[in-house]
Structures are given as structure tokens and as C-alpha cells.
Amino acid sequence: MNAYWGFVAMVAGINAIAAWSLAIAIRSGQLSIGHAAFAGLAGYTAGILDIRGVPLLLCFLAAAAVSAAMGLIFSVVALRLQGLLLAVASLAFGQAVMIVISSRPELGGATGLTGVPLNVTLPEILAVLAVLLAADWLLVRRSAFNLRLHLLENDPLQVTLTGRSWQAARVISFTLSTGVVGIAGAFEVFTFGIVQPSDLSFDRSLNLVVFAAVGGVYSGIGPMLGAGLLTAVPQLLSFTAADRTILYSFLLLLVMLVRPYGLVPRRPVRVLDMLLGKSWQREYKIYNPSDVPGARRTRAENRGTPKTTVDGGTER
Amino acid sequence: MGAEAVQFALNGVISGFIIALVALGFAALWAAMRIVNLAQPSMLAVGALVAQATLVHGVFFAFAAGILLSALVGIVSYYISVRPTLKRDPLTTLIATLGFGGIVQGVLVHIVGTQDLPMSPIGPVGYWNIGGVIVTFNALLVVAICLLMLAIAVAVLTGTRLGLAFRANAWAPEIAQANGINVERVRVLATAAACAYTGLAGIMVGSLLGSVSPYMGLDAGLNGMVAMLIGGAGSIPGAVLASLLLGLLQAFTGAVMGNALQDAVGFALMVVVLLVRPGGLLRQM
Numbered sequence: 001m002n003a004y005w006g007f008v009a010m011v012a013g014i015n016a017i018a019a020w021s022l023a024i025a026i027r028s029g030q031l032s033i034g035h036a037a038f039a040g041l042a043g044y045t046a047g048i049l050d051i052r053g054v055p056l057l058l059c060f061l062a063a064a065a066v067s068a069a070m071g072l073i074f075s076v077v078a079l080r081l082q083g084l085l086l087a088v089a090s091l092a093f094g095q096a097v098m099i100v101i102s103s104r105p106e107l108g109g110a111t112g113l114t115g116v117p118l119n120v121t122l123p124e125i126l127a128v129l130a131v132l133l134a135a136d137w138l139l140v141r142r143s144a145f146n147l148r149l150h151l152l153e154n155d156p157l158q159v160t161l162t163g164r165s166w167q168a169a170r171v172i173s174f175t176l177s178t179g180v181v182g183i184a185g186a187f188e189v190f191t192f193g194i195v196q197p198s199d200l201s202f203d204r205s206l207n208l209v210v211f212a213a214v215g216g217v218y219s220g221i222g223p224m225l226g227a228g229l230l231t232a233v234p235q236l237l238s239f240t241a242a243d244r245t246i247l248y249s250f251l252l253l254l255v256m257l258v259r260p261y262g263l264v265p266r267r268p269v270r271v272l273d274m275l276l277g278k279s280w281q282r283e284y285k286i287y288n289p290s291d292v293p294g295a296r297r298t299r300a301e302n303r304g305t306p307k308t309t310v311d312g313g314t315e316r
Numbered sequence: 317m318g319a320e321a322v323q324f325a326l327n328g329v330i331s332g333f334i335i336a337l338v339a340l341g342f343a344a345l346w347a348a349m350r351i352v353n354l355a356q357p358s359m360l361a362v363g364a365l366v367a368q369a370t371l372v373h374g375v376f377f378a379f380a381a382g383i384l385l386s387a388l389v390g391i392v393s394y395y396i397s398v399r400p401t402l403k404r405d406p407l408t409t410l411i412a413t414l415g416f417g418g419i420v421q422g423v424l425v426h427i428v429g430t431q432d433l434p435m436s437p438i439g440p441v442g443y444w445n446i447g448g449v450i451v452t453f454n455a456l457l458v459v460a461i462c463l464l465m466l467a468i469a470v471a472v473l474t475g476t477r478l479g480l481a482f483r484a485n486a487w488a489p490e491i492a493q494a495n496g497i498n499v500e501r502v503r504v505l506a507t508a509a510a511c512a513y514t515g516l517a518g519i520m521v522g523s524l525l526g527s528v529s530p531y532m533g534l535d536a537g538l539n540g541m542v543a544m545l546i547g548g549a550g551s552i553p554g555a556v557l558a559s560l561l562l563g564l565l566q567a568f569t570g571a572v573m574g575n576a577l578q579d580a581v582g583f584a585l586m587v588v589v590l591l592v593r594p595g596g597l598l599r600q601m
Binding site: 083084246253 | 350351352396397400401404405406407408410411412414415416417418419421422423425426430534538541542545549574577579580582583584586587590591594
């Protein structure tokens with residue numbers, strides 16, 4: 001029983017890594033419904049290399065590199081697409097990758113790649129999660145890059161107004177996102193010992209979107225919590241696959257209707273604000289998405305007192 | 317060889333017409349609201365499963381039931397997932413419709429299970445053999461119905477006040493509203509029509525394949541979406557043209573390179589078209 005829950009925790013952790021990476025893409029206005037395909041590609045890479053006797057760390061690096069390279073290619077090809085059409089294109093891309101992989105007999109065809117040694121443990125997954133969380137809080141959230149992500153989501157032209165290229169910002173964020181999801185894919189193959197074409201499918205990508213959207217993409221912890229909860233709760237209730245589809249779909253619809261920004265609100269780092277004091281708070285606030293001039297506001301924010309001053313800065 | 321090529325072309329045209337029905341639905345919703353309704357692939361399964369279940373009462377009843385029920389579920393999807401999220405991000409609408417589609421699919425799985433159910437052809441059994449090319453009556457009926465539905469769509473769009481309202485709304489919703497067009501009504505009717513067409517496409521797919529299942533909507537739905545993108549988002553002639561192109565291309569790839577790769581062709585074609593003509597083949601925004 002304990003081993004079982006340890007395994008569930010590993011799956012939840014892997015899903016959390018993947019959901020965080022997808023959240024980075026969604027934050028920049030690039031909803032991808034093909035992230036499982038990137039993860040799966042990385043899984044195949046890591047699995048094949050490991051069977052050939054390549055050191056584990058190199059397997060992870062190669063997996064992330066392959067996934068990031070595919071992400072780079074897709075992102076450059078899809079630069080002309082915005083929002084919805086981009087999402088649909090990523091969906092189509094993921095399906096195409098899945099079909100091509102399942103038609104290659106040297107990759108195991110529809111059965112997939114089997115017999116990969118199970119050589120990761122829970123602490124390693126948790127360590128990666130901790131690194132990602134710290135990176136989100138300490139590096140991404142406080143950076144001008146994060147500001148560009150939010151401007152990108154709002155209107156790419158606003159990035160141009162900051163003197164940077166929106167194309168570069170978009171490609172970089174998507175490549176980063178697919179690189180991290182590649183690490184999740186490598187963890188997955190080393191946890192299950194198998195990677196199949198169905199792991200790259202639309203359903204799996206959709207699950208990642210659900211994790212990220214339910215948790216809330218505008219914080220580091222949100223997508224991780226979403227992934228953890230939605231992986232563990234169906235196990236507790238011993239749901240069948242069809243029940244889980246209904247549960248996920250219903251939650252997705254509910255969250256989109258009631259809390260379109262997810263369960264975790266946009267300012268989850270109050271504890272850090274208190275610990276690190278005013279200087280942290282000021283810098284953090286400037287880059288808060290709802291304070292970016294012209295940023296989309298929630299209805300609750302509109303009802304409350306406006307926090308943005310005339311020059312677009314924040315009240316100090 | 318000549319006969320074989322004609323046979324492949326014929327199969328391609330038949331599947332192209334079915335894709336066209338789905339793509340038409342996607343294009344209509346894009347034109348009406350600038351959204352992609354991801355619940356639509358589930359409507360395909362709704363139409364097909366309802367028709368399969370009611371086929372014993374006669375073909376016409378099965379058609380009416382399948383089409384009406386998919387239109388009805390489409391209207392519900394509009395009120396539950398599209399209308400409340402339309403004012404927000406388009407991505408919110410996309411995810412909400414995805415959720416709705418998942419619920420519909422899950423409910424279908426609960427009702428009929430996950431296995432494929434057999435479905436008898438809607439047309440009379442039999443075929444003509446024209447110089448080695450086999451034309452089944454069923455396929456002829458499918459093509460005839462598709463052509464009829466496309467003709468109806470064109471007639472309504474170009475010849476009625478409702479079609480005029482739809483085109484005005486697609487062109488500029490605010491101006492349409494200012495001129496006394498009930499935009500809300502246009503949107504509901506567009507959703508109902510799009511889902512009815514998708515449901516009908518589901519019946520066609522079931523009739524040609526001989527089996528139906530709750531998961532059958534995904535492939536045809538993806539093809540329809542890809543055709544809509546290739547044709548130029550929101551362009552209805554573009555969607556039909558791209559669907560036929562896609563059907564033909566898939567039939568020939570399937571013949572030359574095997575069935576597994578034929579679905580990937582559509583996506584490859586989409587990437588090429590987006591690179592060369594990002595607005596699609598016939599752009600109308």
C-alpha cells in the first residue's frame with residue numbers, strides 16, 4: 001500500500017512538473033494542447049539513450065534538448081498564429097507527432113518502447129519541483145521576462161513598445177516550456193519503464209491543460225497543486241477512466257466559469273512578501289499581471305478600488 | 317492502375333465531403349463568434365450514436381433524431397460554455413468548450429460503453445462496377461446528402477435575411493448590432509446549425525465505416541479543424557475547398573504510404589499552408 005502511494009506521489013510530481021511548464025506557455029498567451037507530444041518525444045529519447053547505456057544525467061539533458069528543439073521549430077512555424085488558432089495548431093502538431101511515432105517499427109510501433117530501467121525515485125522528482133518553484137519565485141516572477149510574458153498574452157505589440165521583439169519573447173518562452181516538459185517526459189519513462197504513442201495523445205495533453213488551468217497558471221504553485229490534487233483524488237476515489245474524464249471535464253468547465261484564473265489567486269507569495277520585506281514587495285508588485293497597464297482585469301478587480309495609477313505604476 | 321487511381325480519387329472525394337460538413341461547422345462558429353468550439357467533435361458521436369440507436373424506426377427518423385439531438389446539445393453547449401465566457405479571453409472559451417465536450421463524451425461512454433457498435437448502412441445495399449471502379453449506393457447517397465446540405469448552406473447564407481444577418485455579424489458584429497440585427501439570435505442559430513451539420517457528418521462516418529463509438533469524433537473533428545484552418549479561418553468556401561483537398565490527399569497518401577501516415581498528411585499540409593499563406597487558402601476575416 002505504501003509503495004502504491006509512493007508511486008502515485010511520483011506520478012503526481014511528474015504531472016506537476018509538466019503542468020508548471022505548460023503554465024509558462026499559457027502565461028505568455030500560447031495555449032498548447034500538444035504538450036504531451038513534446039513530453040513523449042523526450043520520453044522516447046531518454047528511454048532509447050538509457051537502453052544504449054548513456055549516463056542518466058545525459059539522458060535527461062538530451063531529452064530536454066530534443067523536446068526544446070521541437071518546441072523551437074513548432075513555435076517558429078506557428079509565429080503567425082495567435083491564441084485560438086495557435087492552440088488548434090499545437091493540437092494538430094501533437095497528433096501528427098503521435099501518428100508518425102506509432103508508425104515507426106524501430107520505436108516499437110503502437111506498443112511503444114518497453115523495458116526501460118526504473119531508475120528515478122521520488123526525492124529526485126521533488127528536487128526538480130523545488131528548483132522549478134524557486135526559479136518561478138526568485139527568477140521568473142521578478143524578471144522583465146515575466147513582464148514581457150504578460151504583455152505577450154495581452155497584445156504582442158505591447159512587447160514591441162518595450163523595445164524588445166515579441167517574436168523572440170514568444171519563441172523563448174515556448175522553448176523554455178517544452179524544454180521543461182521534456183524533463184517531465186524523461187521522468188515519466190524512467191518511472192513507468194515504458195512510453196507508448198498513446199502517451200503523446202490529445203487526451204494526455206488535455207489533462208495537462210486541466211491541471212494548469214484548474215490550479216491557476218499565474219503562479220508557480222498553482223499548476224503544481226492542480227496536478228497533485230487531480231492526480232491523487234481520482235486514486236482515492238478509485239475512479240474508472242470514463243469517470244475521471246467526466247470529473248476533469250466538469251472541473252475544467254466549472255473553473256472556467258467561476259474562477260477563470262484558476263484556484264490559486266494571482267498573488268500567492270504573501271509569505272515571501274512578509275519575510276523579504278518592502279523591497280521585494282515593490283519589485284514584485286510592479287510585475288504583477290493585474291498592474292500591468294492595459295492588463296485584463298477580473299470582474300472582482302474592476303469592482304474594487306483601482307490599483308493602477310495614471311502613469312501605469314503601482315501605488316507605493 | 318487507371319481504375320485504381322480513380323477509385324482512390326473517389327474515396328478521397330467522399331471523405332472530403334464528410335470533412336467539409338465538419339469544417340463548415342467550425343468555420344461558421346469562427347465567423348459568428350471568433351471561437352473554436354471543441355465540444356463539436358463530441359456532437360459527431362452524439363449524432364452517430366443516436367442515429368444508430370434509432371435506425372430500427374427508419375432512416376428518416378434516425379436522421380431527424382441524430383441531427384436534432386446534436387443541434388440541441390450544441391445549443392446547450394452555447395448557453396453553458398460559450399456565452400458566459402465569450403466576453404473573456406478566447407482561450408477561456410476554448411477550455412470551457414473542451415470541458416463541455418469531455419462531459420458529453422463521458423456521458424456517452426456511460427450510456428453505450430467504450431466498444432464499437434455496429435451500424436448498418438443508411439443507403440440501399442449494392443454497388444455499380446464501372447470499369448473496375450466500385451461505387452456503392454451507400455457512398456453515392458452520402459455524397460448526395462453532403463452536396464444537398466452544402467447547397468442548403470449556400471442558399472441560406474446568400475438568399476435569406478438570416479444569411480444576411482449571419483454575414484453582417486461575421487463581418488462586423490458591432491455594426492450588425494447597430495443595424496438592428498439580433499446578434500445573440502444569430503449566434504445561437506449558428507451554433508445549432510454547426511452542430512447539426514457535425515451530427516450529420518457523424519451519421520455519414522458511421523454509415524461508411526459500419527461502426528460507431530463515443531470516441532469516433534476525434535479524428536473527423538481534427539480533420540475538420542485542420543480543413544477550417546487551411547481554408548482560411550471563417551471562410552466557408554475555403555473550408556469546403558480545403559476539405560476536398562484534404563480528403564483527396566489523404567486517400568492517395570493512404571494508398572501510397574500506408575494508412576497510418578494518412579492522418580499526418582493533413583497536419584503537414586496545414587503547416588505548409590500556414591507558412592506560405594498564414595491566412596489560409598481563401599482568406600476572409
